[in-house]
Amino acid sequence: xxxxxxxxxxxxxxxxxxxxxxxxxxxxxxxxxxxxxxxxxxxxxxxxxxxxxxxxxxxxxxxxxxxxxxxxxxxxxxxxxxxxxxxxxxxxxxxxxxxxxxxxxxxxxxxxxxxxxxxxxxxxxxxxxxxxxxxxxxxxxxxxxxxxxxxxxxxxxxxxxxxxxxxxxxxxxxxxxxxxxxxxxxxxxxxxxxxxxxxxxxxxxxxxxxxxxxxxxxxxxxxxxxxxxxxxxxxxxxxxxxxxxxxxxxxxxxxxxxxxxxxxxxxxxxxxxxxxxxxxxxxxxxxxxxxxxxxxxxxxxxxxxxxxxxxxxxxxxxxxxxxxxxxxxxxxxxxxxxxxxxxxx
Amino acid sequence: xxxxxxxxxxxxxxxxxxxxxxxxxxxxxxxxxxxxxxxxxxxxxxxxxxxxxxxxxxxxxxxxxxxxxxxxxxxxxxxxxxxxxxxxxxxxxxxxxxxxxxxxxxxxxxxxxxxxxxxxxxxxxxxxxxxxxxxxxxxxxxxxxxxxxxxxxxxxxxxxxxxxxxxxxxxxxxxxxxxxxxxxxxxxxxxxxxxxxxxxxxxxxxxxxxxxxxxxxxxxxxxxxxxxxxxxxxxxxxxxxxxxxxxxxxxxxxxxxxxxxxxxxxxxxxxxxxxxxxxxxxxxxxxxxxxxxxxxxxxxxxxxxxxxxxxxxxxxxxxxxxxxxxxxxxxxxxxxxxxxxxxxxxxxxxxxxxxxxxxxxxxxxxxxxxxxxxxxxxxxxxxxxxxxxxxxxxxxxxxxxxxxxxxxxxxxxxxxxxxxxxxxxxxxxxxxxxxxxxxxxxxxxxxxxxxxxxxxxxxxxxxxxxxxxxxxxxxxxxxxxxxxxx
Amino acid sequence: xxxxxxxxxxxxxxxxxxxxxxxxxxxxxxxxxxxxxxxxxxxxxxxxxxxxxxxxxxxxxxxxxxxxxxxxxxxxxxxxxxxxxxxxxxxxxxxxxxxxxxxxxxxxxxxxxxxxxxxxxxxxxxxxxxxxxxxxxxxxxxxxxxxxxxxxxxxxxxxxxxxxxxx
Numbered sequence: 001x002x003x004x005x006x007x008x009x010x011x012x013x014x015x016x017x018x019x020x021x022x023x024x025x026x027x028x029x030x031x032x033x034x035x036x037x038x039x040x041x042x043x044x045x046x047x048x049x050x051x052x053x054x055x056x057x058x059x060x061x062x063x064x065x066x067x068x069x070x071x072x073x074x075x076x077x078x079x080x081x082x083x084x085x086x087x088x089x090x091x092x093x094x095x096x097x098x099x100x101x102x103x104x105x106x107x108x109x110x111x112x113x114x115x116x117x118x119x120x121x122x123x124x125x126x127x128x129x130x131x132x133x134x135x136x137x138x139x140x141x142x143x144x145x146x147x148x149x150x151x152x153x154x155x156x157x158x159x160x161x162x163x164x165x166x167x168x169x170x171x172x173x174x175x176x177x178x179x180x181x182x183x184x185x186x187x188x189x190x191x192x193x194x195x196x197x198x199x200x201x202x203x204x205x206x207x208x209x210x211x212x213x214x215x216x217x218x219x220x221x222x223x224x225x226x227x228x229x230x231x232x233x234x235x236x237x238x239x240x241x242x243x244x245x246x247x248x249x250x251x252x253x254x255x256x257x258x259x260x261x262x263x264x265x266x267x268x269x270x271x272x273x274x275x276x277x278x279x280x281x282x283x284x285x286x287x288x289x290x291x292x293x294x295x296x297x298x299x300x301x302x303x304x305x306x307x308x309x310x311x312x313x314x315x316x317x318x319x320x321x322x323x324x325x326x327x328x329x330x331x332x333x334x335x336x337x338x339x340x341x342x343x344x345x
Numbered sequence: 346x347x348x349x350x351x352x353x354x355x356x357x358x359x360x361x362x363x364x365x366x367x368x369x370x371x372x373x374x375x376x377x378x379x380x381x382x383x384x385x386x387x388x389x390x391x392x393x394x395x396x397x398x399x400x401x402x403x404x405x406x407x408x409x410x411x412x413x414x415x416x417x418x419x420x421x422x423x424x425x426x427x428x429x430x431x432x433x434x435x436x437x438x439x440x441x442x443x444x445x446x447x448x449x450x451x452x453x454x455x456x457x458x459x460x461x462x463x464x465x466x467x468x469x470x471x472x473x474x475x476x477x478x479x480x481x482x483x484x485x486x487x488x489x490x491x492x493x494x495x496x497x498x499x500x501x502x503x504x505x506x507x508x509x510x511x512x513x514x515x516x517x518x519x520x521x522x523x524x525x526x527x528x529x530x531x532x533x534x535x536x537x538x539x540x541x542x543x544x545x546x547x548x549x550x551x552x553x554x555x556x557x558x559x560x561x562x563x564x565x566x567x568x569x570x571x572x573x574x575x576x577x578x579x580x581x582x583x584x585x586x587x588x589x590x591x592x593x594x595x596x597x598x599x600x601x602x603x604x605x606x607x608x609x610x611x612x613x614x615x616x617x618x619x620x621x622x623x624x625x626x627x628x629x630x631x632x633x634x635x636x637x638x639x640x641x642x643x644x645x646x647x648x649x650x651x652x653x654x655x656x657x658x659x660x661x662x663x664x665x666x667x668x669x670x671x672x673x674x675x676x677x678x679x680x681x682x683x684x685x686x687x688x689x690x691x692x693x694x695x696x697x698x699x700x701x702x703x704x705x706x707x708x709x710x711x712x713x714x715x716x717x718x719x720x721x722x723x724x725x726x727x728x729x730x731x732x733x734x735x736x737x738x739x740x741x742x743x744x745x746x747x748x749x750x751x752x753x754x755x756x757x758x759x760x761x762x763x764x765x766x767x768x769x770x771x772x773x774x775x776x777x778x779x780x781x782x783x784x785x786x787x788x789x790x791x792x793x794x795x796x797x798x799x800x801x802x803x804x805x806x807x808x809x810x811x812x813x814x815x816x817x818x819x820x821x822x823x824x825x826x827x828x829x830x831x
Numbered sequence: 832x833x834x835x836x837x838x839x840x841x842x843x844x845x846x847x848x849x850x851x852x853x854x855x856x857x858x859x860x861x862x863x864x865x866x867x868x869x870x871x872x873x874x875x876x877x878x879x880x881x882x883x884x885x886x887x888x889x890x891x892x893x894x895x896x897x898x899x900x901x902x903x904x905x906x907x908x909x910x911x912x913x914x915x916x917x918x919x920x921x922x923x924x925x926x927x928x929x930x931x932x933x934x935x936x937x938x939x940x941x942x943x944x945x946x947x948x949x950x951x952x953x954x955x956x957x958x959x960x961x962x963x964x965x966x967x968x969x970x971x972x973x974x975x976x977x978x979x980x981x982x983x984x985x986x987x988x989x990x991x992x993x994x995x996x997x998x
Contacts, residue, residue: 001660001669003676005686007775009761010677010702011358011516011710015768017719071714117717117769235722284721289733291722311834333736340753341590341730342603794872797974800955801874801882 017116021076023233027224028083028279034220035087038145038213042091042160046098049164050082053102061111077116081105084124084280088272088319089131090142092160092178094167097138101127121326122286125319132319144180144205145213183211184271184315187262196259201266209269218269225278234284237291238298239277245302246273253310261310273305276318286326293329293336300325354729355583355591356762360555361681361708362519364648365641370523372652373638374665375449379421379656381407382434382444385695386489388414393445399426404632405456407445410478416491417481421634421654424450435659435678435685435692444693447656458630465538465627470500473542480626481633486510486589486616487679489697492623495615496542499608504544508596508607509536511552511559511617512580512587515680517708518700520637521617523650525552525559528621529566535620536575538627543613548575550617551596553582584682585760589614591729603756618699638694640666644673644703659690659701672705681708682761716769724763724773730756734763734773741780746787754784863891869910873902874954875976877927882954890915901927902975933993935973936980938966942987949979949988970994 035043058078062069082102089098105127113119132139155163155178159170169178181189183205190200209215228234246267253261267273272280281287281301288297301321308317384390391408395401401420408418425448431441468476478493499505509532513521525532536548552559560577567575580586580595590601593612601607607614618636625631634655641648646667653662659676663669677684678692678701702708724734732753740748754777763773867887878899880886889895890911897911898920905921912919922929938949938958945963957973960966968979970993980988 002689003674003687005688006675007686007772007778008679008684008759009682009764009774010675010684010686010704010708011681011765012712012767012770013765014710014713015766016713016770017716017768020719020721020768071716075716077719115717117719235726285719287720289720289722289736290725311838337736337752338725338731338733340603340732340756341594342600342605342756343753790871793971793974794870796972797872797874797955798867798883800957800972801872801884804954804956 017075017077020233021080023231024080024228024279025076025083027227027233028080028087030220030224031087031217031275032083034217035091038217039091039143040146040155040160041157042093042143042164043086045161045164046086046089046091046093047083049095050086050098050102051079053099054078054082054106057103057106058111061107061115065111065115067115072116075116078106078110081110081124081127084275085127087275088124088128090139090179092141092143092155092163092169093138095164096167097131097135101131104130117285119285120329122280122283122322125280125322125326128319129323132314140181140185141175141179142182142185143178145211180205182271182315183214184309186211188315191260197262198259201262209265211270214271215269218274221274221278225274228278228282234278234282235291235294237294238282238287238301241295241298242277242281242302242305243268243273245299246306249303249306253306267306267309271309271316272318276301276305276322280318281322281325286322286329288329288332288336290333290336290338292338293332296332296336297325297329300328354727354731354762355585356727356765357582358516358584358682358765360582361516361641362522365517365519365639365650366523366526368649370527370637370650370652373654373657373662375422375451375654376657376661377449378427378658379424379447379449379654380432380434380444380658380693381418381421381447381656382432382437382442382693382695383408383418384442385418385434385436385655385697386416386483386491388416388491388494390443391415391418393429395426395429395445397426397428400424401426401447402454402456404458404630404634406458406481406632407447410491414491414494416483416489417479417632418445419481419632419634420447420456421656422447422449423452423454424448433689433692434695435687436695436697438685438688458632463627466541468541470542470544471497473538474500477538477542477623477626479632480623482619482622482626483633483696484616485618485622485636485696485699486587487697487699489695492615492619495608496539496613498606499543499613503611504546505608505611505613506597507536507539507543507545507548508593508612508614509548509550509617509620510587510589510592510614511550511556511563512592513556514553514582514584514587515682515684516584517641517684517702518639518680519641520639520650520699522556522559523639524618524621524637525556526562529559529562530569531621531624532563532617533566533570533572533575534624534628535622537570537572538623539613539615539620540574545613546574549578549596550575551578551580551587551592553586554579555582584762585729585758588729588758588760590758603753633696636694636696636698638662638698639700640703641700642677642703643705643707644670644675646670653694653698655694655696657694659687659692659694662694662701663690663703669703670705672707673703674706675704675709677702677704682765683759712764712772713770715771718767718769718771721768723766723768727762727766729760729762730758732757734777737777737780738771738773741776744780744783746784749780749784750788754781757781863887865914866890866911869903869907869914870900871903871907871974873974873976875902875974875978877901879926896920896923898922899926901929904929930975934975934990935970935993936968936975936977936988937970937991938968939987939989940965940967942985944985946984948982948984952978952982954978 055078059069062072085101105123109121109123109126110119163169186205187200205212207215247264250264250267254263288294304321304324305317308320389411392411393408395407402423405420406417407420410416427446427448429445432444434442474493474497482492483489511521511525540548563577578596585591593607594600599610622633635652637650638653639650640662645663676687678687679685718735718738720735736752737754757777759774761774867884870883872883874882878886880889898908900907901922908922909919943966947962950958950960955974957969958966
């Protein structure tokens, strides 16, 4: 009898890029849900717009590169990029912000470099950095968390959709009335005005741990991140190194001068620390390769995040920290090749 | 998922050995023809001692070792040599290989080999190695390396440590497990013979933690002879714990140098099947003409372990096990991770054939469509050689021999663990197997180019020196003419 | 002001640390050495130079092109182009045919008259023999340069595929 032949191994685990990305999306759902609870449905519209843009851009790029479209659209990596970028944008941002940012991320940061698996920079962070530098005003128009806004300026669902799609608020409102700085932004401004940490932290925008509302969102992100760890989608090296570095730097400076520098818990629960540690920095394509390399990579992101937040020009430093460490990945990889079995220690 | 990853590499895989270990070892049926390839061991093909139409008897030597690393071959049956011609063989799927074809006359007339049974203890280590060689003994763990050559190159002053590999880690293969369960005394006898041949002070038999019956049987056999030099070491049942280098690291906590052999660190590793074969040769005068072959898989009706004579066609073994089921899909020689997929079953059992898996879709877990590498690092987590397969894959296209060498492509043992865990379903082992000869050729080319450059420069230097000496001699001859005559 | 100064000093210090840390890297290898390392060391002179090293020196000085080495073939031409930063081009036909497979010289012993002309011609001393004694090519040392073929008065040297190396 004759049989068809195939190379070994004859058993392979049932796994796929699509499955990995799907689990990442599920792990992001708690974050998205709590974000909507505190800041309204704007995020959902941003995600919808971003995901649609991402898929269309991906299809166009794949067609131009003569690659099969269906398997790559199905792998879900474009949707993950869209969700992460949408989470970085204010919920009322005009539609063209998320569309252009996502298009930039997918077309230039991903496909120009060779598509899935070949991008040296984190596409979502590239998109965000481009938007932040190009449209700083729109990116500072965050909303106050639920419970803090003035009642008659709260937007309904319909008004939210209308604002995003037209780029302008309903006629009864102005941007000044509707928006509020993020906790990190508020802290920065207060400290610049000469307030001490205690005074600054007393403002109503801050909750128990960090920013009001944001601390809950960050806890949801932590839960999602721990789920990813347990399911072995990510490994502990980057999150632990990044958060460890932030905690170390924050604790150090807090001990030096508690009046001027926020403590470690605040830094962990504010801004994109946890989102960055578990979802952004852990993007395997743009991260370092070996375990030791990943620890250095994560620690670098943590240190740079703290430095940019405290002394740099932007309220949150995760995006630029990630991009800067992406740049150093080839160098890190070169010096952290693990010892091979049978070679000298 | 049914697997777990380990920090230091390897996978926990489902063993799939229950079906084939239910019944004891039974004998395979005899057939009309036996095809014995001359190159079924590592090294040089054996040189035939018989010619077509010769009558041979069972256990009669039919081929002797070629000069160099080679091995004896003996007839598994009595009968007539039909031909010595190229025949398809499972270890050489590229082209038919020269084989001795013997027709079985069913009489099993035994060849009287006066030199066979000796009092082994009276032999010196070198004589002992020579005697083992005459039994046609080769490693039965898969590589079929001539045992005597391995032993001879391992003799050292302090006596190397002997390691018997019973850690049968690949799924589906169970021939070593049943051997340990039913013929533990043979293994212990062989161990003691090897201890003598190597002047070795100690023997460790390594077994996995999921074979308690085998453990008990070995324990009883060792206690029966009361040899304190032999001990049993249990290792975790993780694939590929039974790989020679991995096992040595697990048992002795030392690593074999990448450019060396276990002998360099004072260890000799032999399969338990090889030890049992040595016992049969020394004690009973039976050279290596048969071995236990596991026949299993959902594609065959009854699974089991068969004592099979070398040269038996695979189709006969399948028939012995009730024939194929309707679900039969792929025929594999070996296990599910590293086994070779065969194009048909009219191939002979060779000394290296440890298992035949008649695989159906229940056994196979087919690869999905290949996607680009997402550098997730699952592969580097499970690699037992501590490599970075994602980097090796990256440097294959375009071929960067410098980086491939630095990342250890040639240290890959092709175990398939990286393939198994890859979410992008990349056939990594296949790519690495293709790339290794390309890299080796380039590295060899560099070495010979360096040697050629050295010789070129040495020659130029020599010619320049000779030229200078010649000129000096000429100058010395001319000078007296210019001096004023005295 | 102070913050800016401190930042710059810290960055400069980090750059210094990085320089020191990578100082363990191999010393600057001369360009000629690097070019020579890419050449196959056949020493055949088809490139019009007296060996691989002179060719490497010529390339380094800009006196020779990167596509003059047939034994090196496409691979060497490409590597040289990459090293010298020029567009890669195929091996020039005027320098010879790029061989399909590695070949070594073989002396047909029946015809050999022991004249030592081939021994003198071989640039890498791969032929053993002496006057009026049999000559033979050591295949492992032969680079396939074919310089021994023209001098042989009885034309008894042929090229054969290089034997496989048994590892």
